[in-house]
Amino acid sequence: MICGLSSNGTLKILKPNTAIAVTEGTPQMVEKQRSEWTSEDKKKSNLDNVAKDILYKTLDKNTFSKIKMCPTAKEIWEKLIQICEGNEQTKENKLSVAIQKFENIKMKARETLSEFDERFSSLVNELAALGKELGNREVALKKMRALPRE
Incomplete structure (x- = not known):
């Protein structure tokens, strides 16, 4: 199982595209349908929600209001670095x-x-x-x- 990020920052579960033959290099990857997900895929997919929950619980109301619109834990983390450390x-x-x-x-x-x-x-x-x-x-x-x- 391979993970990737979509353009909106959400986690995607990927699989090799078997419809295209690969002669050299890495295979082209396509998104797995939810019906194909294994229990490991489901756990990985939920990691962002777990990370966001941990971050939300540690922030005061003022800081939370500054990051609540960030869609992923990664974006929340980057925003917190910017808020706390600055450029x-x-x-x-x-x-x-x-x-x-x-x-x-x-x-x-x-x-x-x-x-x-x-x-x-x-x-x-x-x-x-x-x-x-x-x-x-x-x-x-x-x-x-x-x-x-x-």
Whole structure:
């Protein structure tokens, strides 16, 4: 059994076309009729529905509303990547903003050391997630400079 995607993104169960003789290469494939499906074909056909169900159950209402019109699990996944990570320009913009925040970070007047440390660590983690790796020395120096003189 071979699977393929139709033009609208739904899964098709394919079989070799026996009406055409193949002298070399791979045989031409045609869609199997539902009446010809084996139990394995039926399981494979349902995989997209299972994947969509899993994705639907893990999303909040806001995100779900953005992907509910996607017909396949693959399209849902691609849309989620676009929503969460963005395109290359979005990633570059996020990185630029995070770098600027890192360069300008200072401990606030009424902020505790643990609050500042949490905010600082979160920013370092954000930079790492965006592909900007900072050395331990650079992080330590920046943290020391960000503290008030007192």
